[in-house]
Amino acid sequence: MNIILLGPQGSGKGTQAALLNARVGVVQVASGDVLRAAIQSASPLGLKAKSYYDVGELVPDELVIGLLIEAIDQVPAGTDVLLDGFPRTVAQARALDAALAERGSTIDKVVELRLPLDVAKERLSGRLVCRTCGAVYNERTRPPRVPRVCDIDGGPLYQRADDYPEAIEKRLKIWERENDALVGYYESRGILERVDAQGSPEDVSRDLLAIFAPSDASA
Numbered sequence: 755m756n757i758i759l760l761g762p763q764g765s766g767k768g769t770q771a772a773l774l775n776a777r778v779g780v781v782q783v784a785s786g787d788v789l790r791a792a793i794q795s796a797s798p799l800g801l802k803a804k805s806y807y808d809v810g811e812l813v814p815d816e817l818v819i820g821l822l823i824e825a826i827d828q829v830p831a832g833t834d835v836l837l838d839g840f841p842r843t844v845a846q847a848r849a850l851d852a853a854l855a856e857r858g859s860t861i862d863k864v865v866e867l868r869l870p871l872d873v874a875k876e877r878l879s880g881r882l883v884c885r886t887c888g889a890v891y892n893e894r895t896r897p898p899r900v901p902r903v904c905d906i907d908g909g910p911l912y913q914r915a916d917d918y919p920e921a922i923e924k925r926l927k928i929w930e931r932e933n934d935a936l937v938g939y940y941e942s943r944g945i946l947e948r949v950d951a952q953g954s955p956e957d958v959s960r961d962l963l964a965i966f967a968p969s970d971a972s973a
């Protein structure tokens with residue numbers, strides 16, 4: 755099965771993907787990781803992607819889709835694939851559908867982690883980064899032992915400009931507009947599932963398992 759995981763920053767997509775991998779063997783294919791790995795490996799598509807990166811341009815959708823399909827091909831047959839980070843827009847979703855259809859494949863399911871934007875904003879605004887080693891903390895969910903001091907090296911913790919409330923709000927608003935359209939697209943195809951992402955990671959994971967491995971969850 756090819757599954758897309760949608761949800762705002764702060765909805766815990768990475769954590770949930772890792773839990774699904776550990777519990778039912780779902781393999782996460784995250785577009786950001788795939789791009790970075792391709793560029794490092796200097797494969798033909800990777801070199802092409804790098805030429806856009808180097809001049810600060812967005813990597814075109816067709817190239818990202820090509821890389822994603824290569825990554826999906828490397829997952830053993832019969833293993834569920836969880837796409838994360840792509841598509842972000844309806845145009846990308848259509849292009850991905852067309853590329854998969856050419857190969858006799860399809861997106862089987864789309865799971866949306868639902869989180870009110872004010873909760874996402876609150877979760878994200880507590881992020882702190884160590885100036886010395888780059889370790890990431892969260893005032894609310896993963897506080898350092900001493901306020902604003904890194905546990906590892908005692909370096910000062912600071913809030914990145916990206917994590918200022920105004921920057922977060924702007925980012926989430928843009929995300930919301932694109933996401934609403936994307937969700938509508940998949941809903942009209944009848945493959946959309948929704949999971950409430952407000953609970954603890956364990957609660958969310960239980961709800962996801964009910965979708966990914968219904969028999970395991972009821973056992």
Ligand SMILES: [Zn+2]
Pocket residue numbers: 884885886887888889904905906907908909
């Ligand atoms: Zn540090």
